[in-house]
Amino acid sequence: MAFENLTDREKQVLANLISYYIQSADPVGSRVIANKFAMGISSATVRNTLQDLEELGLVEQPHTSAGRIPTDLGYRVYVDYLLKPEDLTEEEKQVIRNTLLREGRGIDEILGQTSHILGDITNQLGVTIAPQFDRGQLTSLRLIPVAEDRVMVIVVVQSGLAKSVILEVKTQVDHRALQEVEAVLNERLAGLTLGEIRRTIDERLAGVRDEGRLINLIIDSKDKIWTDASKSEIRLAGADHLLSQPEFSDRERISGLVRLLEDGRILSDFLRQAEKEGLIISIGRENKFSEIFDCSLVTSSYQVGDISGTIGVIGPTRMAYSKLASVVEYTARTISDVLSGIDHEKEDESS
Amino acid sequence: MAFENLTDREKQVLANLISYYIQSADPVGSRVIANKFAMGISSATVRNTLQDLEELGLVEQPHTSAGRIPTDLGYRVYVDYLLKPEDLTEEEKQVIRNTLLREGRGIDEILGQTSHILGDITNQLGVTIAPQFDRGQLTSLRLIPVAEDRVMVIVVVQSGLAKSVILEVKTQVDHRALQEVEAVLNERLAGLTLGEIRRTIDERLAGVRDEGRLINLIIDSKDKIWTDASKSEIRLAGADHLLSQPEFSDRERISGLVRLLEDGRILSDFLRQAEKEGLIISIGRENKFSEIFDCSLVTSSYQVGDISGTIGVIGPTRMAYSKLASVVEYTARTISDVLSGIDHEKEDESS
DNA sequence: TTTGGCAGCCACACTGTCAGAGTGCTAATA
DNA sequence: TATTAGCACTCTGACAGTGTGGCTGCCAAA
Numbered sequence: 183m184a185f186e187n188l189t190d191r192e193k194q195v196l197a198n199l200i201s202y203y204i205q206s207a208d209p210v211g212s213r214v215i216a217n218k219f220a221m222g223i224s225s226a227t228v229r230n231t232l233q234d235l236e237e238l239g240l241v242e243q244p245h246t247s248a249g250r251i252p253t254d255l256g257y258r259v260y261v262d263y264l265l266k267p268e269d270l271t272e273e274e275k276q277v278i279r280n281t282l283l284r285e286g287r288g289i290d291e292i293l294g295q296t297s298h299i300l301g302d303i304t305n306q307l308g309v310t311i312a313p314q315f316d317r318g319q320l321t322s323l324r325l326i327p328v329a330e331d332r333v334m335v336i337v338v339v340q341s342g343l344a345k346s347v348i349l350e351v352k353t354q355v356d357h358r359a360l361q362e363v364e365a366v367l368n369e370r371l372a373g374l375t376l377g378e379i380r381r382t383i384d385e386r387l388a389g390v391r392d393e394g395r396l397i398n399l400i401i402d403s404k405d406k407i408w409t410d411a412s413k414s415e416i417r418l419a420g421a422d423h424l425l426s427q428p429e430f431s432d433r434e435r436i437s438g439l440v441r442l443l444e445d446g447r448i449l450s451d452f453l454r455q456a457e458k459e460g461l462i463i464s465i466g467r468e469n470k471f472s473e474i475f476d477c478s479l480v481t482s483s484y485q486v487g488d489i490s491g492t493i494g495v496i497g498p499t500r501m502a503y504s505k506l507a508s509v510v511e512y513t514a515r516t517i518s519d520v521l522s523g524i525d526h527e528k529e530d531e532s533s
Numbered sequence: 534m535a536f537e538n539l540t541d542r543e544k545q546v547l548a549n550l551i552s553y554y555i556q557s558a559d560p561v562g563s564r565v566i567a568n569k570f571a572m573g574i575s576s577a578t579v580r581n582t583l584q585d586l587e588e589l590g591l592v593e594q595p596h597t598s599a600g601r602i603p604t605d606l607g608y609r610v611y612v613d614y615l616l617k618p619e620d621l622t623e624e625e626k627q628v629i630r631n632t633l634l635r636e637g638r639g640i641d642e643i644l645g646q647t648s649h650i651l652g653d654i655t656n657q658l659g660v661t662i663a664p665q666f667d668r669g670q671l672t673s674l675r676l677i678p679v680a681e682d683r684v685m686v687i688v689v690v691q692s693g694l695a696k697s698v699i700l701e702v703k704t705q706v707d708h709r710a711l712q713e714v715e716a717v718l719n720e721r722l723a724g725l726t727l728g729e730i731r732r733t734i735d736e737r738l739a740g741v742r743d744e745g746r747l748i749n750l751i752i753d754s755k756d757k758i759w760t761d762a763s764k765s766e767i768r769l770a771g772a773d774h775l776l777s778q779p780e781f782s783d784r785e786r787i788s789g790l791v792r793l794l795e796d797g798r799i800l801s802d803f804l805r806q807a808e809k810e811g812l813i814i815s816i817g818r819e820n821k822f823s824e825i826f827d828c829s830l831v832t833s834s835y836q837v838g839d840i841s842g843t844i845g846v847i848g849p850t851r852m853a854y855s856k857l858a859s860v861v862e863y864t865a866r867t868i869s870d871v872l873s874g875i876d877h878e879k880e881d882e883s884s
Numbered sequence: 885t886t887t888g889g890c891a892g893c894c895a896c897a898c899t900g901t902c903a904g905a906g907t908g909c910t911a912a913t914a
Numbered sequence: 915t916a917t918t919a920g921c922a923c924t925c926t927g928a929c930a931g932t933g934t935g936g937c938t939g940c941c942a943a944a
């Protein structure tokens with residue numbers, strides 16, 4: 183549908199209606215649009231235009247004799263054709279930079295901070311997803327004996343990020359065998375992405391002499407070793423902002439949201455799949471889950487060396503898109519910068 | 534206060550009132566107590582008793598001409614003197630065991646599962662806290678170069694649990710120097726608990742020759758290396774159960790709760806400090822945070838070798854204490870068993 | 885094409901009423 | 915002396931009726 187060729191008046195009315203509704207959260211009537219926005223036309227004219235917009239499916243009335251509110255489609259048109267990017271103030275940029283540039287922090291803390299600051303600045307739910315190792319290229323792999331029957335596998339990818347996994351070996355493995363296996367693994371797997379390795383490790387290690395069945399164990403544990411830690415990857419902050427929005431007065435809806443947030447995996451899978459370059463705005467029912475059918479997502483990806491992650495905000499469809507888009511975009515850029523030139527430190531624990 | 538020497542009738546009335554209130558969530562009147570519980574006394578008598586209990590501060594009326602509800606103190610007395618442990622059905626035990634005993638899982642997954650099962654079985658918020666390394670004794674420490682300017686520190690404690698941290702070294706450190714430092718660290722620190730090390734590492738490493746300033750870096754990073762990862766340690770599940778309880782109809786209260794849950798640290802610090810052996814029930818305002826002034830916690834600790842962690846449930850003060858106590862206790866025992874005889878595997882990542 | 889005016893509509897907030905549930909007290913009873 | 919039945923009183927919550935405000939749609943005039 184070619185919504186670009188709405189008349190100027192229709193565009194204006196839609197834009198004004200949305201920008202007013204974003205603040206008021208109440209259905210907005212023709213009078214308000216005519217008066218508050220100095221459009222130089224009467225409310226009756228606005229009414230006519232509104233009828234047209236309603237026919238196009240861009241606005242709707244919650245009930246007769248109420249004002250209009252935008253539909254998902256209305257927001258879509260607004261975002262695609264009418265949005266004027268709203269630059270951040272220098273002060274806001276400062277806040278973001280200062281928070282993220284504080285010295286001596288690991289990627290974990292930085293992402294945590296980012297969630298918080300996104301949540302706080304935007305008054306929505308801030309979300310970050312840790313970089314996806316899946317696309318990182320294996321630089322080197324180490325096998326370290328940590329106890330009699332335990333070996334720690336350390337996976338280092340090109341960007342310098344690393345993850346570690348502990349495997350329990352049934353039979354004790356001597357030091358030399360370990361080194362041999364390590365050498366073989368490095369020889370055969372280095373340079374591949376972790377995703378490739380996970381998918382093809384069976385073939386690639388076929389025929390390798392497997393003393394102590396260590397190779398076998400490593401193949402069996404492929405889903406452990408070559409994927410992201412599934413849990414700590416997503417970080418949410420500012421859920422209370424969301425809950426204080428009028429659209430979350432409904433008990434049922436809160437419950438749904440909380441459930442979604444609690445099990446970060448659902449959301450993180452969803453955000454991941456949408457991962458392409460740059461800013462993405464996903465509105466209302468465009469989202470996959472009914473729990474966030476009246477929410478919108480504004481997300482962007484960030485880069486750390488050869489791998490990338492996602493940050494963004496989640497809020498009701500009635501959100502300040504122009505502002506949020508700028509904030510998210512700027513923050514993503516800042517994160518990329520910070521993570522590329524940083525002390526790559528991070529804690530983790532294992533058992 | 535010697536609440537043990539309430540009269541039998543007072544004890545019975547209190548117990549019946551509470552057990553009824555736990556299910557109904559409505560103030561319960563004298564008629565109900567007299568009729569539903571076959572106490573062989575009239576409602577008028579119950580009324581008199583209720584007045585006595587009210588004077589003692591064990592029950593209260595939300596308003597004149599409403600029934601009574603228990604006060605925090607009332608619950609306390611109930612829990613301390615009147616509680617009859619309610620054994621789990623064989624079936625419930627099965628569910629718990631089956632869930633936790635599934636093969637091939639790491640401690641991370643097990644704790645996650647535990648949160649869930651606690652939440653689901655009890656219909657409250659299930660919570661687990663990962664074992665505290667702080668009290669674990671250092672078995673060995675490894676320094677592994679993972680990239681040109683990065684060293685991974687692996688800390689293994691007696692129980693076989695391990696954690697890893699990545700440090701950025703400013704100047705390149707050669708292999709031999711690394712091994713020397715590793716040897717020194719092991720020599721001086723092995724056998725101490727991580728907590729002790731964190732507190733006394735400065736003295737213990739004083740006077741060690743510090744080529745490449747590696748020792749120095751390790752001392753500076755002491756809060757990173759010798760503490761638990763602060764983030765992933767607490768796991769919550771079943772928040773929606775809580776939200777569907779009538780006590781959380783208030784918007785403000787939900788918000789407070791969500792805020793508390795979001796920043797797991799507050800809660801986890803709180804749960805930790807209370808960590809002593811066995812079952813702890815903490816009621817209403819006995820809790821430290823106003824956000825959970827009308828919640829109760831039922832917690833218990835579990836053991837993994839030399840270190841321990843906490844599991845439990847959080848719910849409104851109006852909770853089925855006897856049932857929950859049994860569930861939590863049984864689960865804690867099961868967890869200890871499972872973790873002690875398990876494949877100690879776990880994923881983690883670092884950067 | 886635009887505008888002012890007008891009739892109609894609907895949600896919402898407010899009010900008053902009423903039934904139900906529960907208490908405290910008192911007088912009678914075992 | 916302890917218990918009970920009865921009664922007057924109180925408070926809540928549900929419900930129906932009412933009035934008001936804000937909007938729309940339409941129409942006739944500019």
